[in-house]
Amino acid sequence: MKRRRSRVIVVTGASAGVGRAAAREFGARGDSVALLARGEAGLAAAAEEIEAAGGKALVVPVDVADHREVDDAARRVEEEFGPIDVWVNAAFAGIFAPFNQVSPDEFRRVTEVTYLGYAFGTKAALDRMLPRNHGTIVQVGSALAYRAIPLQSAYCGAKHAIKGFTESLRCELMHRRSAVRVTMVQLPGLNTPQFDWVLSRLPHRPQPVPPIYQPEVAARAVVFAADHPRRKEFWVGGSTAATLLADKIAPALIDRYLARTGYSSQQTDMPYDPEGPANLWEPADGKDGHDFGAHGRFDARSHAKSVETWLSRHRTALTAASLLAAGAAAASPLLLGRTTAPARGRRR
Template identity: 40%
Template structure:
């Protein structure tokens, strides 16, 4: 399958106000793509569009909550209305809850599924008709290594990411059956240094952190941009993620034992954080519209 060069593409990046989505949008624009950026945070999108345009790029923003299908369709339609077509859809929007399953409420679990799973499905549904009209293109969905292996204290998040992997597997074969030149890629990052950990709801009593080793979001963005030009199936970002998923395939009980020993304390910082601290589970929070989180001094900008 031959996809267009990046500088000939119109790309929608959903979940672009911070972290992986923000740096991916910048990388696409730097390579010459026309970019539609979407998220719930209007200030984050406005600053991103301003940054892209100041660097000579072309970007348009759409404020949207991906749990609302009509708002997701508006993102895809904006790409077509503004630039005439849609070539690549990058779906990165996600929220997180750090809590034991026993203290997770039905409303919290439902909200994680609505954004992280249904939102991803809505994105593919909204983008596909437009991509089909161009004759070729890419659906790139950012999930997590938790699409294949769940981690304790993240049951709702892991369930949503497993669901993403499931519907992408079916969709990929259906598109091949239709003989369509549309690639479907599942990007599965390990622990990434993004502002997610500042914005996530936590019932741990402290601010959570990614399980080390931690990687910079630019590595994930690089994988996303590459998949938009050269089709890939599954991409694990972070060498520790590759090791974990390999062990999960051959000895899942060994991974259970490993996570029983290391999977709890490794997600705790020493910074107290109340359960009542504002989070972005249901509404966006301000002040975190940036690429990197608070773990830059621990994060790797490389991966084997």
């Protein structure tokens, strides 16, 4: 079998959560992975994991909200590793609070990291990929890019913006017949450390909306999307598919449902500690050098596999199989009738 060529991968938000898990997944394949984030303790630990798995790692501390830092990071990656093959945008920031309790500066910061960080990362990647006519950009999205929920207005707005921005860019790449690809991976609620460090004004500690999936489920989908970028997007988790489809059918009903359940479903029974770590303005591991890793505190409640992810990855083959089955079912009465009908001229 032909051996797969090692690639150069850039992952933003690589110090924890989905970015950390995806970077590790790429590293296990022998890729050279550049790790971009603010949290240096998490970046250093992620680099150790990648190298232990057989890959190469490059730590590049960067605030993705600063386009100069992002472009400088891309330049450094190509100087040390060579041409970038895949760029994964996964960095984000958030705040859990009703919109009227979010300050303008806080809202701007979430938008700059979560939306503009993707735009700046995409721009840095395209500046290098387009002249070579080669490369893939993976936008780590969310079901919230389609169906917003209460208490996360800035994050939901940013994810909607990423979807629109990516669709516009995809059309531009198609217009110029570019071989550069862009795709999105829409995620469900995940067991990541963001719920340990997100700024919140809720009475109880925040949690992902159940059902909860492990970040490795998302990481495998990100790697698959990087390998198969011709698809518009990939859905991860049955809850993602159900949410997106239900919103198409009955959006007003979903509004009422979320108004009734959206507050309680995003909080645990434990009180929120306002003195705990918050990473909106500075990395949560900046004070004591604590590495948060890829997982949050919901391991016991999280799913390690997703049937919908498998279906999304094999959608083409399943569609072909369904068409063949439908064709066979449609043809079988004709064939049956042809074999059982009396032959012409046969005596009774």
